[in-house]
Amino acid sequence: MVDLVLASASPRRAELLRQIGIKFRVEPADIDESIIAGEQPIDLVERLARQKANCKIASDSLVLAADTIVFDDVSILGKPRDRSDAIDMLARLSGRMHQVATAICLANEGSMISKVVTTTVTLRSISEAEAIAYWDSGEPQDKAGGFAIQGLGAVFVKNIQGSYSNVVGLPLFETAALLGQYGVQALSARH
Numbered sequence: 207m208v209d210l211v212l213a214s215a216s217p218r219r220a221e222l223l224r225q226i227g228i229k230f231r232v233e234p235a236d237i238d239e240s241i242i243a244g245e246q247p248i249d250l251v252e253r254l255a256r257q258k259a260n261c262k263i264a265s266d267s268l269v270l271a272a273d274t275i276v277f278d279d280v281s282i283l284g285k286p287r288d289r290s291d292a293i294d295m296l297a298r299l300s301g302r303m304h305q306v307a308t309a310i311c312l313a314n315e316g317s318m319i320s321k322v323v324t325t326t327v328t329l330r331s332i333s334e335a336e337a338i339a340y341w342d343s344g345e346p347q348d349k350a351g352g353f354a355i356q357g358l359g360a361v362f363v364k365n366i367q368g369s370y371s372n373v374v375g376l377p378l379f380e381t382a383a384l385l386g387q388y389g390v391q392a393l394s395a396r397h
Contacts, residue, residue, distance in 0.1 A: 208390050213262040213271040218356070218375040223270075226378055226392040228385065235261050235271060247277040248307055252322050255309035259320075263313050268388050274308040274375050276351030283351045289341050295352035296329075296337040296362075303328045304351065306373045312384050319384060323377040325368030327355070332362055 212220060215234035223230055235258035241250055251273050258271035276283045278298070286292035303326055311320040332340075345359060346352045353359035355366075355373045371378040382392040 208388060209267040210385075210390060211262055211264075211267050211269045213258045213269050216272075216375055219272060222371055222374060222376045222378055223381075226382060228390065228392060230270070233262055235259075237261060239273075241282065247275055247282050247305070248309075248322050248324070250282065251275045251307045252309040252311075252320055255311040256313075256318065256320055259311040259313040259318060263315060265315060267314065268390065269311075269313045270381070270385070271311045271313070272308055272376055272381075274306065274350060274372075276304060276306050278302065278304040285348055285350055286341075286346060286352045289338075292341045292346050292352040293334065293337045296332050296340065296346075297334070299329050299351065299353075300332040301330065306351070308372050308375065308377055310377065310381050310384055312388060314388070319387065321380055321384060323369055323372045323380050325366055325370075325372045325377075327363060327373060328365040329353075329362045330364040336362075 210230040212230045212232050213235040237257045239254055254273035255271045259269045262269045283295055286295055305324050306327055307322055307324045309320055309322045343358055345354050345357050355363055369377040
C-alpha cells in the first residue's frame with residue numbers, strides 16, 4: 207500500500223479524496239504563493255502545486271498537492287481580504303463567466319507529474335444586498351473568487367462547463383487517473 211500524503215490543509219480536498227475511497231494523511235505545505243510578474247493563471251497554479259508537492263517529498267511516500275485559482279479575462283481573483291473586497295469580487299463576477307483552474311501534482315523521490323483542469327463557471331446577476339448577506343454568512347471568507355459552489359454560493363451558479371469537483375477544489379476524475387499511474391486506486395477503501 208502506498209503512503210499518500212495530501213500536501214494541503216483544505217478540508218474540501220480531504221473530503222473529496224475520502225469521497226472516492228482514497229486513504230491519505232495530511233501534511234500541509236507552506237509555500238510563498240506570490241504571483242510572479244507577468245505569470246499567466248495556468249502557469250501560476252501549476253507552479254504552486256508543483257512547489258507544494260516538491261517541499262513534501264520524502265522516501266516511501268507519494269505526495270498529492272493541488273492549487274486552485276479563479277480568474278476572469280482581466281486578472282486572478284484570490285481570497286477576499288475583507289467584506290468590501292468580497293462584495294467587489296461578487297459584483298465583478300455577477301452575470302458573467304469566469305474560469306476555475308486546479309493544478310494537481312503527484313510526486314515521489316523518482317518522478318513528478320502534474321495536470322491542470324479548467325472549468326468555466328457562469329454566475330447569475332447578484333445584487334449588492336445578496337453579496338452582503340452572503341459575506342455575513344461567513345462562507346466566502348476563505349474562498350478564492352469569494353464564493354463556494356458546494357455551499358450557499360451554489361444559488362449564484364447559473365451554469366458550469368467542466369468538472370464540478372474542480373470548482374470545489376480537486377478534479378476527481380483527473381486525480382483518480384493520476385493516482386492510478388502510481389498504483390493508488392480510487393474506491394479501494396470502500397471494500
